[in-house]
Amino acid sequence: MEKENLNEPMSAKGIIIDGTECVTQNQAAQMAGVSLPTFRKKVKLFNIEKVQRSNRSLFRKQDILTAIENNWFAKWWV
Numbered sequence: 001m002e003k004e005n006l007n008e009p010m011s012a013k014g015i016i017i018d019g020t021e022c023v024t025q026n027q028a029a030q031m032a033g034v035s036l037p038t039f040r041k042k043v044k045l046f047n048i049e050k051v052q053r054s055n056r057s058l059f060r061k062q063d064i065l066t067a068i069e070n071n072w073f074a075k076w077w078v
Helices: 025-032 036-046 061-069
Strands: 015-017 020-024 050-052 057-060
Touching: 020 025, 020 061, 025 036, 025 057, 025 061, 057 061
Parallel strands: none
Antiparallel strands: 015 020, 020 057, 050 057
16 A cells, blocks of 8 residues: 655546636645635635636636645644
8 A cells, every 4th residue: 555645735636617627615625735714714815716606616726736836725833
């Protein structure tokens, strides 16, 4: 059994809308490795845009990956 690398973000399969891959809020939080309340707080703090659809909020997968690379979801304690 292989060990999962904890430093790499989790991959999530998204929904393709107008040529852009989008993920749900739960998938985005799992990709970032944070809880939902923390994810919502960071989205509001760093103004990550939502793609609003009829009954759910989606996030562009590339925006989430960029935020992870910029350490916006990093924990401040070690």
